[in-house]
Amino acid sequence: MNEEFIGALKEIVKEKNVSEDFLFKAIEDALVSAYKKNYSKYTNNAQSVKVTINRETGEIHVYAQKKVIDGLWDEITEIELEDAKEIDPRYEEGDIVEIEVTPREFGRVAAQNAKQVVVQRIKEAEKEIIYNEFLEKQHDIITGIVLRKEKDNVFINLGKMETILGPNEQIPSEPYNFNERIKLYIVEVKKNSKGPQVVISRTHPGLVKRLFELEVPEIFTGVVEIKNISREAGSRSKVAVFSHDENVDPMGACVGPKGVRVQNIVDELNNEKIDIIKWSESPEEFISNSLSPAKVLNVEIVDEENKCAKIVVDDSQLSLAIGKEGQNVRLAARLTGWKIDIKSKSQADKENVEA
Structure with missing residues (x-):
């Protein structure tokens, strides 16, 4: 390895936006394996080896790491205390001594391994960077x-x-x-x-929510809150909204001046119809609102525990309340979380008389 190779590495670090430390550490780790593989007569798998690369010159040094022992046990992994003190008098039993064992032609082996590792680790780093960017x-x-x-x-x-x-x-x-x-x-x-x-x-309700956040400043700032969305993608969505400021009309904010805000969302969703519903803590009021554009005459909570409600609408409003193929009442039920049974006024009156 030489200065030219190190310069090329640093250019790659800048271009690919990977960590220089990450790359050099990966190469050093690979060179430890290369040393053990190619110079097995000097070592064995039990020996601890360290490889360092000079970040400026590309100069490589290999060190055998040996534990200081008072009484020799293993020549490959250990060094006697007396021999260690000849290297540096400050060594004590249990310390680790690093002894340089760089082979003469190790640079050629290092260069081959380094190139392979650089390509592999850059691919790994790029994948990790892309993953983290999209995860955000x-x-x-x-x-x-x-x-x-x-x-x-x-x-x-x-x-x-x-x-x-x-x-x-x-x-x-x-x-x-x-x-x-x-x-x-x-x-x-x-x-x-x-x-x-x-x-x-393109079908997830979250898309509708995020589009409203982009188009409606009051939602982005938190003044208006989207409480729930029910959607049949490409056909119709119902969006329940609530204002934390009594001076701000949540439905008006979402519709925007001359309907421009909601129209931008409709255009983005390929003309999908969007009903903006005012959310309420009162189940009766919320259920009534959810059946928009139909006008509801009465909401009766039949079973609060199982969330069942009976709704009465004018005869002329029945088909509108149910919607084409039951879509309006189906979306309303999903939006509110209630099972909705719709009757026309004449049906309800007849049932009352029979009762």
């Missing part, structure tokens, strides 16, 4: 670029890595065109043998 963004939004579609999967470029948007994480109505920029929700970041694995989604 877990449960947050990231912008990706569509690369290609293969079967049911969409391959996405996240900048420093490529990942897959699986079929269950795709909004059904979206085309995912080549080079299209889309916002994605990072569901999970995992480690595996090939490097970091980033699980992304």
